[in-house]
Amino acid sequence: MAEITIKDIARRCGVGVSTVSRAINNHPDINQETKKMIMDVIQESGYIPNNSARNLKRVDTKSIAVLIKGITNPFFSSMIKIIEEETQKKGYSMELRHVESYEDEVDIALELVKEKRLRGIVFLGGYFSHSEEKLGMLKVPFVFGTVGAAPENINKALYSNVAVDDFKESKKMTEYLIGLGHKEIAILTAEPGDISIGKLRLEGYKAALKEHGLPVKENLIRKMEEGTESYSMENGYQKTKELIESGESFSAIYGTADSLAIGAMRALLDAGIRIPEDVSVAGYDGIELGDYYAPRLTTIRQPVDEMAREMIKLLFHIISGKEEHKHLVFAGELLTKESTAEPGKK
Amino acid sequence: MAEITIKDIARRCGVGVSTVSRAINNHPDINQETKKMIMDVIQESGYIPNNSARNLKRVDTKSIAVLIKGITNPFFSSMIKIIEEETQKKGYSMELRHVESYEDEVDIALELVKEKRLRGIVFLGGYFSHSEEKLGMLKVPFVFGTVGAAPENINKALYSNVAVDDFKESKKMTEYLIGLGHKEIAILTAEPGDISIGKLRLEGYKAALKEHGLPVKENLIRKMEEGTESYSMENGYQKTKELIESGESFSAIYGTADSLAIGAMRALLDAGIRIPEDVSVAGYDGIELGDYYAPRLTTIRQPVDEMAREMIKLLFHIISGKEEHKHLVFAGELLTKESTAEPGKK
DNA sequence: TTGTACGCGTTATCAT
DNA sequence: ATGATAACGCGTACAA
Numbered sequence: 001m002a003e004i005t006i007k008d009i010a011r012r013c014g015v016g017v018s019t020v021s022r023a024i025n026n027h028p029d030i031n032q033e034t035k036k037m038i039m040d041v042i043q044e045s046g047y048i049p050n051n052s053a054r055n056l057k058r059v060d061t062k063s064i065a066v067l068i069k070g071i072t073n074p075f076f077s078s079m080i081k082i083i084e085e086e087t088q089k090k091g092y093s094m095e096l097r098h099v100e101s102y103e104d105e106v107d108i109a110l111e112l113v114k115e116k117r118l119r120g121i122v123f124l125g126g127y128f129s130h131s132e133e134k135l136g137m138l139k140v141p142f143v144f145g146t147v148g149a150a151p152e153n154i155n156k157a158l159y160s161n162v163a164v165d166d167f168k169e170s171k172k173m174t175e176y177l178i179g180l181g182h183k184e185i186a187i188l189t190a191e192p193g194d195i196s197i198g199k200l201r202l203e204g205y206k207a208a209l210k211e212h213g214l215p216v217k218e219n220l221i222r223k224m225e226e227g228t229e230s231y232s233m234e235n236g237y238q239k240t241k242e243l244i245e246s247g248e249s250f251s252a253i254y255g256t257a258d259s260l261a262i263g264a265m266r267a268l269l270d271a272g273i274r275i276p277e278d279v280s281v282a283g284y285d286g287i288e289l290g291d292y293y294a295p296r297l298t299t300i301r302q303p304v305d306e307m308a309r310e311m312i313k314l315l316f317h318i319i320s321g322k323e324e325h326k327h328l329v330f331a332g333e334l335l336t337k338e339s340t341a342e343p344g345k346k
Numbered sequence: 347m348a349e350i351t352i353k354d355i356a357r358r359c360g361v362g363v364s365t366v367s368r369a370i371n372n373h374p375d376i377n378q379e380t381k382k383m384i385m386d387v388i389q390e391s392g393y394i395p396n397n398s399a400r401n402l403k404r405v406d407t408k409s410i411a412v413l414i415k416g417i418t419n420p421f422f423s424s425m426i427k428i429i430e431e432e433t434q435k436k437g438y439s440m441e442l443r444h445v446e447s448y449e450d451e452v453d454i455a456l457e458l459v460k461e462k463r464l465r466g467i468v469f470l471g472g473y474f475s476h477s478e479e480k481l482g483m484l485k486v487p488f489v490f491g492t493v494g495a496a497p498e499n500i501n502k503a504l505y506s507n508v509a510v511d512d513f514k515e516s517k518k519m520t521e522y523l524i525g526l527g528h529k530e531i532a533i534l535t536a537e538p539g540d541i542s543i544g545k546l547r548l549e550g551y552k553a554a555l556k557e558h559g560l561p562v563k564e565n566l567i568r569k570m571e572e573g574t575e576s577y578s579m580e581n582g583y584q585k586t587k588e589l590i591e592s593g594e595s596f597s598a599i600y601g602t603a604d605s606l607a608i609g610a611m612r613a614l615l616d617a618g619i620r621i622p623e624d625v626s627v628a629g630y631d632g633i634e635l636g637d638y639y640a641p642r643l644t645t646i647r648q649p650v651d652e653m654a655r656e657m658i659k660l661l662f663h664i665i666s667g668k669e670e671h672k673h674l675v676f677a678g679e680l681l682t683k684e685s686t687a688e689p690g691k692k
Numbered sequence: 693t694t695g696t697a698c699g700c701g702t703t704a705t706c707a708t
Numbered sequence: 709a710t711g712a713t714a715a716c717g718c719g720t721a722c723a724a
Binding site for chain 3: 356361362363364365368375376377380399401402403404
Binding site: 003046048049050051052053054055056096098100110111114115116137233234237262263265266269288289291292293294 | 442461579635638
């Protein structure tokens with residue numbers, strides 16, 4: 001049961017441990033023949049270097065970590081792919097770590113930096129309600145992605161972020177619906193306590209209504225229950241059902257996430273309400289599924305590829321000291337599909 | 347920039363390092379007051395123990411790892427939740443690790459065991475085409491989940507697995523469609539080289555046809571392209587489109603994954619084909635989305651909760667030496683929804 | 693109850 | 709090009 005170590009390999013090869021180490025790590029100062037011999041022995045013995053020991057000793061780990069919160073978020077995977085490509089181009093390695101919703105991503109980042117000697121961090125998702133103090137403890141550069149807007153209480157010189165302007169895009173979507181002629185637009189939004197993208201998207205909606213002289217009816221604003229996973233199809237379904245049963249009049253529903261909008265569509269169909277003839281439905285995010293649903297979902301697409309590319313570029317610039325932290329805002333794209341139409345066709 | 351270590355804490359507290367260590371690890375032999383004092387200093391100084399060093403020293407890590415292949419697979423998350431609960435009940439900790447599709451889960455397991463001194467491993471997903479040799483190098487017990495059937499070439503005493511019988515369930519679904527009166531049933535299945543669940547589900551389909559005296563038409567068997575992500579909506583869409591354009595006659599499509607079936611439905615709808623009036627569609631897996639799509643998807647649900655519970659129970663039994671490896675088979679559940687009906691209503 | 697000292701497996705440094 | 713050896717940060721046996 002005794003684990004096989006570098007010493008065992010050295011002994012079996014009749015060389016010193018440092019030579020074995022050099023063979024493993026592609027060190028230049030080593031005879032190609034001895035290297036091959038050592039690698040052969042390693043192969044056949046099934047030796048695997050102990051990563052803990054390596055990390056303990058290593059000083060020059062050219063690596064970064066990507067922390068992802070919210071496995072459900074479907075557009076992270078394409079972002080990751082891009083980040084990984086760019087990271088490898090720089091000769092760095094990338095550690096991917098998923099963060100459960102109950103975990104604190106900054107705590108995990110702190111641990112990871114110690115453990116793996118990282119040079120930088122990318123945060124994807126998460127709700128950005130961290131104390132400046134904790135963030136300050138993170139001694140490596142970090143970049144936030146897909147965070148609606150930077151909270152005012154944190155020193156902007158401490159970090160970078162890349163995002164679409166959730167307020168503006170949400171307003172854009174609402175204005176599109178208004179432009180179609182809708183006057184009673186229901187919205188499905190995050191739980192009451194939300195201070196992140198949920199709030200911003202809701203504010204954008206309200207601003208659009210006000211600017212066009214439409215009343216903001218509290219009864220049309222449906223917030224998710226506290227403690228549930230906000231942006232789920234189930235929530236969208238449930239809240240839409242409640243809305244329908246309330247008897248409140250509306251000609252459009254705007255789900256502040258595509259998943260909510262899909263739940264809403266199912267609820268409408270269950271009630272025998274046609275989309276978009278009776279009620280229009282719009283989402284936000286631009287997930288793949290929206291294009292497969294029947295009807296195809298009108299939504300706001302975030303330019304995830306570009307965003308990912310900028311994030312990683314920014315991170316490496318900061319690591320190399322070329323640049324200060326930045327706060328980039330990208331424009332979303334309104335995708336008009338089959339789920340929205342002019343009202344009053346009924 | 348110098349990282350703060352346990353020695354610094356010891357110095358600042360005026361105690362020895364072992365006392366600090368005892369404080370951190372809830373060791374019994376320590377004065378509660380000194381412990382509190384130390385913890386306070388740790389808090390304020392922001393000290394974080396170096397995990398690499400800890401793993402290097404520790405012998406008695408009561409922990410297991412869960413390796414997940416295929417982030418896209420939506421029912422893993424509920425399995426993980428259950429596994430985590432049970433693991434904590436046993437006083438163990440659980441390490442969750444996602445495995446990219448190009449990574450080898452056994453290699454990663456090998457590394458992880460060395461690095462973290464794990465006591466057991468759960469493999470979720472993955473395609474189980476590993477060499478017995480490599481598997482033999484894994485010195486801790488492991489359990490495979492959701493693997494259709496164990497390959498014959500591997501010694502069954504080496505591992506456990508928990509699965510539904512993909513062959514049988516797939517046959518069940520096909521027979522259901524036949525029972526409705528369908529005689530020309532198209533199937534969307536994995537890439538040609540698949541030797542895992544894809545193959546089993548295809549075999550189940552063929553067996554059902556043969557038993558009922560129906561011909562197996564190669565033209566109705568649509569395999570995914572090599573090198574793409576097999577079970578994607580996009581693939582389902584594309585292959586169904588090709589099927590329609592081929593002019594081949596069929597009254598039902600059976601997607602061997604719900605995602606494929608959803609892609610198929612979109613393609614049918616795009617072609618102006620009604621579901622289920624013109625063509626019935628069935629899936630496999632029982633993902634949440636199937637119940638939100640319009641029409642709701644007929645599918646085979648895997649009893650993931652029970653399976654997860656059994657997997658972890660099994661693993662701990664084997665760890666404690668109470669039991670030998672086992673190979674459990676669970677029954678799937680046929681969920682008949684709105685996407686299937688008798689043919690010929692057109 | 694507490695402190696000292698050793699060693700975990702590896703890499704970096706220095707000598708050869 | 710290679711080998712001996714000192715760290716890396718921590719847990720723990722043992723001494724106090």
